[in-house]
Amino acid sequence: MIATGQPATVLAASWDPSILWTGAYLAGALLVGAVFLELFRRYLRAERTDRLSDSEQLTQYRTLYEQGAISEEEFNRLRAVLGGELRKAARSPATAAAPDQPPTPGAGPPTDAPPRNGEPPPDTGVRPA
Numbered sequence: 516m517i518a519t520g521q522p523a524t525v526l527a528a529s530w531d532p533s534i535l536w537t538g539a540y541l542a543g544a545l546l547v548g549a550v551f552l553e554l555f556r557r558y559l560r561a562e563r564t565d566r567l568s569d570s571e572q573l574t575q576y577r578t579l580y581e582q583g584a585i586s587e588e589e590f591n592r593l594r595a596v597l598g599g600e601l602r603k604a605a606r607s608p609a610t611a612a613a614p615d616q617p618p619t620p621g622a623g624p625p626t627d628a629p630p631r632n633g634e635p636p637p638d639t640g641v642r643p644a
Contacts, residue, residue, distance in 0.1 A: 569600045 567575065573594060580590040 569597045569604065573597045573601070 576585065576590055576593045576597070579585045580587065585593075
């Protein structure tokens with residue numbers, strides 16, 4: 516209990532404001548770090564979704580050509596480059612998914628594969644000589 520002869524400022528004098536400032540600095544640093552991490556996460560997500568496929572790029576360039584933003588010569592040059600990329604991807608869909616890896620030998624469809632599971636080959640009517 517407070518004695519009646521003591522002023523009320525004695526209790527306030529025992530309070531240390533440095534604890535409050537330290538807590539405020541810590542909370543501010545955590546807030547700045549959280550904002551930085553969120554911005555970095557959004558940057559990475561935007562970078563992944565900004566990539567268009569070759570066909571989407573070609574469609575976008577066709578629209579620009581139709582609007583008159585690019586010339587016919589530019590469009591034909593872009594179409595030749597992107598068309599080549601599309602043809603490459605259509606020829607080898609397995610390598611289009613992983614362009615950094617070289618194709619595996621024998622990874623294509625088998626031409627005259629032996630029958631599986633011990634099944635005899637289908638009768639074609641042709642007998643070996």
